[in-house]
Amino acid sequence: MKIVYLDNNATTPLHPEVLEEMLPFLKEDFGNPSSLHQFGRKVKVKIDEAREKVAGIIGADPSEIVFTGGGSEADNLAIKGVAFASKEKGRHIITSQIEHHAVLNTCKYLERNGYRITYIPVDKYGMVKPEDVAEAISDDTILITIHHSNNEIGTIQPIKEISKIAEERGIIFHTDAVQSLGKLPLNVDDMGVTLLSVSAHKLNGPKGVGACYIRKGIRRLHPLINGGNQEMKRRAGTENVAGIIGFSKACEIASACMEEERERLISLRDKLQNGLTEKISHVRLNGHPTERLPTTLNMSFEYVEGETLMINLDLEGIAVSTGSACSSGSLEPSHVLVAMGIPYEVIHGSLRFSLGRENTEEDIERVLEVLPPIVEKVRKMSPLWEE
């Protein structure tokens, strides 16, 4: 059975060239970049090159890149880093209701520790209204953190407009761009962001490595991990050398073919969306119709439950994810779909298909062949369908 992996927003397979690039640093080039002898120096040069590449893909200066242990750590560094450093100035943070848990739960942690958080609602497409952000600002607002694009529905936020508001009020603006990196052109100056989080494993890089962009001149930022002088004293600990090298290679590959890849993925995504809409009744798109990641399609299949669809697809070798409560572990349905005002019973029937570089036309055709009979079978079993 051919395996069709359509869960690339969760993680992506390592690019073979990325692996090749990483291997020497897991073998002979094992030096510690902080060491002054040849073993260390050799690796140090490579880390510097990697920093340039990662900076390059987002239009930053290498000195503005701090490598972290992933996207979640980058989010924590940005948010707690600002919060701890600015607590005398203010304790108010603005975020959205549909952030990734790395942002949301970091804000909730701060909320339990004396900070005030405003969670901005979104419209039915999962879009934040910049004017809502402007209205939420108060004298003690120290940070605005709104993600660049959403992992569940793919909706892309009006980042430029929000950053303009932040800039006018002199507030630090952070964006979690984990899902956008390598898929959309990102330029920190165009976007006007102060802080930005990215992760390697969403663009065919290794897990356990990410980066936080910290705009030059930002002094008010506490490190999360204290220790040695690595990463300009903003993240102590001996560097994840192989991970960092792999991350930079992944960035290089992604940026070299971003435009063609974007068009290719949009065409596959839309083929899947149109095909499912044609072949199955009572389906709806969750997310913005146009302002959406090329990789992401989230749809609800009414009168059926998402986990049941997901397992049926899994049995056919197709990997997707669902926003249904039953699969979340917490029995809470997707907070993103809830915030968009989608009725709970429709949320329970949601599936997310997220595409990546390995997906082909054939994969899409396979889903279009396999899913309609599954939905039909499961609907026949549903007491809601007959009523």
Place this chain on the structure above:
Amino acid sequence: MREEGLYSDKVMDHFENPRNVGKIEDADGVGTVGNPVCGDVMKLYLKIEDDTIIDAKFKTFGCGAAIATSSMITELIKGKKIEEIKEITNKTVTEALGGLPKNKLHCSVLAEEAVEAALKDYYEKRG
């Protein structure tokens, strides 16, 4: 061999090949429990003669565990006396399925409640 199963083989068997799916047109008792907002609804149809469940069918909207428990409970009650099935609890169903993940145990409660609701309907209809 299933890799690090989300569910036991028994659960997967009942999920993939659910027994007794459908409705009984002239059912003697029908019970609907759960709520689509919460993500699971089970409708159970019983055909009863001489205080014995001679047929049981179900329709379920829900996750894998909800479907498997629905299927299993119909198997457990078919051919049994009403007195006997009153002994069947969600624990019986869970055990018959070789266990359920912790966060799915509530699904088995749904099955138990569906039997109660269908029997209540049977007694009400009988007067």
